[in-house]
Amino acid sequence: MSAAVSTQLLDVISGAILLTAVLTLWRRDLAAIIRLLAIQGVLIAGLALLLGINEHNTELYLAALGVLILKAIVLPTILRRVLADSGEVRETAPLVNVTSSLLAAAGLTLLAYVLSGPLVALAPSAATRALPVGIAVVLLGFFMLVTRRRALSQVIGFLLLDNGITTTAFLATSGVPLVVELGVSLDVLLVVLVLQIVAARMRMAFGSTDLDGLSGLRD
Amino acid sequence: MTLVDVGLALVAGGALAGALVIALIPRHVRPLISGLVTAGVGVGGVLAGVGGLSGAAWTRVAPGLLPLGEARLSVDALSGVFLLLVGAVAIAAGIYGIGYTADAPHHENPAGSRTTQATVPLFVASMLFVPAAASVTTLLVVWELMALTSLVLVLTEHRLRPSVRDAGLWYGGMTHAGLVAIMTGLVVFAADAGGETFEALRAGAADLSPAMRSTVFVLVLIGFGAKAGLVPLHVWLPRAHPEAPSHVSALMSAAMVALGIYGLIRVGFDLLGGGPRWWGLLVLTIGAVSALFGVLQASVATDLKRLLAYSTTENVGLMAIGIGAAGVFAADGNRALAGVLMAAALLHALNHAAFKTVLFLGAGSVLRATGLRDLDALGGLVRRMPLTTALFGIGALGAAALPPGNGFVSEWVLLQGLIHSVSEGVAASPVVAVSIPVAVGVVALTAGLGVATFVKAFGVGFLAQPRSTAAATAIESPMPMRVGMGVAAASCAVLAVAPALVGGSLDRVLNVLPEVRDTAPLADSAVTLRLAGIQGSMSPLLITVGLVLSAVLVAVVVRRLAGSAPRRVVGVWANGGPERNSRQELTATSFAEPLTRVFDDVLRPEHDIDVTPYAESAYLIESVTFRQRVPDRLEAAMYPPLLATVESWGRWSRRLANGRVHRYLAYGFIGLLVALIVVAVTS
Amino acid sequence: MSAQETVFAVAAAGIQVAVVVMGAPYLTGLMRQVRARMEGRAGAGVGQPVRDLRKLFHKEATRPEGTSVVFVAAPLVMLASAVFLAAVIPFVTTVAAVGGVSDLFAVVAVLLLGTVALALAGLDTGTAFGGIGASREVTIVALVEPTILLAIFALSVRVGSSDLADIVAGTLASPAHVLSPASLLAAVAFAVVIIAEAGRLPVDNPSTHLELTMVHEAMVLEYSGRDLAMVELAASMRLALLLGLGVNLFAPWGVATTLAPLALLLGIVMLIVKVALVGVALAVLEVFMAKLRLFRVPELLAGSLLFALLAVAASYFLA
């Protein structure tokens, strides 16, 4: 396809990634948030595919496939199971209300654009111009981790963060070496599994996954 | 293979092998072996000291020791005199320990424990390597080893009294604070001088900026001052010295404290090569305050070992006065006087070591015989333990700076140095004109109160009637303890009548210090102590002889006049009462009462009197009990607030870790944002 | 110094001792007599102290039960120290057989030695009185000491030596110094010191046995016979020594600087005259003085300390 088209596609996809990230902060329904996460996974896979097409790089096809399986299918499934197991309220309980969350999101996105200046400057191209999106998603994920009360929503926050990094990786370097990429994905998967188990234990021990309960260890 | 080699080899080898052996042998032989090993290590120290004083420079680098540094040793005359001092004290304390640490028939002596017995020689060895160290790393390592071993020894009796634990904590804290100051000072010094060996420091000192030189000096003054027990860093002495086993108290108070003075002289006057006049004034002031405060506390103290500990602060203060004044005059270019004063300080260090050893060992004998440190409960020991009393008396005479005691000699030299600070027709600088008379006044007041202190310690503690059954049933100490005290007392006597013996050595020591090099103040002293450069001469020997002669003369004449009929023993006049009982005697508290009253404003003693009347009537008193405590005002003013501040800081900080995972992540999030923004802004 | 000179010097010292030992009791007697007369009493006569001493020497000595060797030795030490000082202080001549014994610090310290010996003896009796006396004596000493040393400091500054012989010789050489502010202030301070050390009014009343006030007497309460005699002799000798020291420090005229017999003779006469005069003056003063409360004494001594300090400062700035 033509460079122009691919550029526009790239912008659309990255824009959509950012949008899904912001939406995860907006929505309260965990099921919906998980859906958004899955969509974001698909988008990232698409991003990888697009870059692969542009650079005729078979490694990237594999990477895209891996991302699709992991981020769009496996992880959301796990999360849904966790959500199902927890017979409790299916809403996030934000420490910071949604409005201010969105304001913060806006601020963080702006910051991301400011920060990415040097990154873009190094090698200006259609892909790298979209780099701020990746950074923004990272910050948004981190923000979610800090402000959401449920164990599950922290996992989601972590995944958001990871998605941001993956996005950045694809945009900036069109994928780190496959070995590393695989290692990373494996680690993420394992982390989520661990967190799932711990969350289950937490429910057994505390009767809920409300992290406010977790303040027994203190000075 | 010089004398120093032999000596230090004996010290290191003896201590390590000895400690190993002591750790393995059964309890009942430990006291003997430990004592002998300690004394042997001490002998090594004396040998090395003599070698060092002979003047030949000696330097060695021990290969394969101290990671990322090197073990560099060097002994000169200055090291020598302190090696000699520490070694001698160790010999006395070691022999004494043979008896002191032996188990009593019924209960086992905590000082006989494997740890304590094995640590004593190690402590002595580490002390002996302090003056021999010749690089920053080496010095700090042995310095800290000394602190650690002594700390272990202070804690020996932790099972018996909770106060021991506190003493250990205070000592540990203060000594570590000292280390922080010394380490910072020396490390910075080394960095600027471009090398950590003492040669490099000497060479580089000249190029340091004045500000840096002064910073280093103040830091080491704080650090070594803490170990020397100078006010206001003295707080650990009156705690640690009483709680430690007495032979250890002697080692700490007589030897280790002197090493603080050594450090000050070594760094301030040798490595830095002296400095501006205000250094001297600073030391002089601190010394004056320490001397006064120490002697005041001592004069009203009733715990014998606490009294001795405060007297240590006093004497270290006197040394500091000497050093400080020397600094002042050196800065003014009056080298001769500086030499005299520095010599006075060193001589006083030796004398103090001698008499303080006797006194602490004596206190130990009393403690062992009666289980008492409280003068108010002692008394009448002169009949139960005559030799101990006599030896303690010799020590007390020295500490009271009365002729023919040894303390008098060094105080005399000190005073000579001070009073010659001005000469006819030459107007002195205002600073000197103000500071020196005050210093003389302080020394004088110190001398007077010192007399009062030791009249109390000796008169109330050993004379008169026993004030408790424990004191009444005391028994004289075993042979080794008496020998140990005897050795120390003998050295007191020698220093008292023939100080000139060490004169030549002290002159050589001064040659190590650039500011007083070749002043040789004691050069032409023999029977009479003649101070070079100033008009002052005094002959302790002749005075002693004169006193003895006139005593003999008087005795003979009186015998002629009045015959020598034995005195009839009669009952004393007990104020018209039926029988004298020991409750009528003055206690240490009441003896010091007038002084307490005079210095009320400074000491602010705390009294509590409770009167218990008979049940029948409130006007018939059954008993009155009076208790007096004289808390350390300086300490009360400084340390509790400091500790409270730290405490509240700690309590406040707890909130930082309140267990909320969100807050923990927030730390990271905010940290990240701040860092990134800074990057964005600064790029 | 030739052998012959040495012999002469020793002889001179001997003479000094003899003069002091013989003269001291009479000095005490003289002062008591003066007081008696001024108080309108007849008085016991100048020789009374000597008679007392003779009597005491022939009375039996007793020793309280439970006292130690210290009690017995104290009078000896006290008297011996006094004798020693009588020999070394340049009363009659500044020429001494041996150097290094007449340093002023040493002299004062030896004097102090006697005081301490008596204080220990007082404690050794184990009675309340002995203890109180010792405690008070020691307190006074502790406060007097700095004044003495500072006064010495002030005096030694002008001759650059603290050796008595040098100071006396120096004053003889340039008499004007006596009128310098430094030495005047020092003189005042020294006077107070002498009063305190010698246990005279207003610090201590030598003729009281009242518990509340006595210091010296409290300590010697248990002595009798030859021991008491020694103590009393020593006490009066100390008074004589201090007065002698005082006059020779500030008015050394007549003290021989050689060993010429005539000079020595003059020295002896002058000494007796000067000390007698000062003693009389002191006695007269005491008549008009009341004993201070013990706890007012420190104020007096603080005052003298101030004088001494001023003296030193003066010697610095006005030197």
Next chain:
Amino acid sequence: MMTGTVMGMLVSRGVLPDGVLHDGGLAATVVLLVPVVVPALAAGLAAVLGWRRWVAWSAVAASAVVLVAGVVAASATVEGSVLAVGGWLRADALTAVMLLVIGGVSVIATWASVGYIDGELKTQTTTARGARRYAILVPLFISTMAGTVLAANLGVMWAGIEATTIVTAFLVGHHGGRRAVEATWKYVIICSVGIALAYLGTVLVYYASQHSGGAAGGEGTLDWSELVAHADRLDPGVMRIAVVLLVLGFGTKVGLVPLHSWLPDAHSEAPAPVSALMSGVLLSVAGYALLRYRVIAVSALDPAFVRTLLLVVGIGSVLFAASLMIAQRDYKRLLAYSSMEHMGLVAIGMAVGTPLAIAALLLHVLGHGLAKAVLFCASGQILELTGTTRMAGVRGLLVRRPLLAAVFALGIAALLGLPPFSLFGSELALARATADAGLAWVVGVTLVLLLVVFVAIARPVAGMLFGPHDDAEHGGAATSRAATSRAARPASSTVPLVLGLVVLVVIGVATPLDGLLVSAAAIVGTR
């Protein structure tokens, strides 16, 4: 670790002629693979057989193998040569030092584990399943750490460190129950986030390397030696952001501010030997990653930037640790915060970065690892004995258990940086290096903070050790139960601890390691 002497012998005896270990040679391959493979095998063994005494001992053996491998690697690299296998495994002097740390601490920890798990099984504190999981995870943990330090590729190194988080997650949660779950959650979530940031940093480094126009040309690389070779050509703008992310990210695992808060919780909840491994090795392995990146950073950027960044986190960590130690009531948390404090010192050492500083901090890492191993294992026994981790609940230990108390006391002395233990030497050398770098104020500030720490540790510990022992003094259900139920551990259980102390003294007094440390410092140190 008589490494130096051993090395000396091996080389002098010609057992290790240069060349046997040439790159890609069989011997080299073995040396590089063994530390990763052998512990993994031990883990497999446990997976198959569950908890058996001899299986546990096999873990000890595996640790010993790692140690020996470290010694051999050291002897081969002390002269500055490098072992490499393919593009993935690589060992230089620095690696060797870290292998020694891992091996040494692991030997102590696994050795102590034998008695520890036995005791737990005896008292039904843990189940057979728990024991099996423990037996699997511990060797796996060791293997992942070994893999991390042997990785030639920074990406792989990153993956290794992340793997340690996953492996240790269930070790932290070993005891189950609320506290364990809580600690695990905090540990995993915070560390994963931190590590994720580090990954972003890694990505950016890769990005920068792609456009460095170096030998690798357009191809980016994460191979450490290549990156070092062309570090000066990396784009500063990108690298600044990357370095910030890497320091904060890996700093999380090192226990540096701001993402340090997992540390006290995890260390206090994990089983004693695991705490020993985490505090003693895991932290310093993450620190090792920072060391590797530091070289690149200083030549790519203005060194002052890197120094400031590291100084801030370093001093910040020491300050934070000190503040929380003052009013500390729990001895395991106290030890945890002390780890944080020591890692802060290490970070300061990195900030200074001169060869002396690096050598000092490596020695410090080794000393701290051993001391902490000893202390955590000892505190485990104290907990067993008294049933409480409250310091107020422990009294008169020297009277109750002289040997254990003595070990604990000496460990504390070592931790407080008293000679003859090696931490004094390393702290002193660190101070010297810092002053030489013209950072006198840092020396002052840090030493004052260390004084606070000294008092904060000494005061409660003195309360635990000294004084008489009477139960009245520490009443409380926990302890009384402890008195009844807990069986006294055999004296043999202190053997590994004593061993650790002896080693601490040896490396504190003698200089067997200096050669190795110096050549390691030459690799990552900069003027």
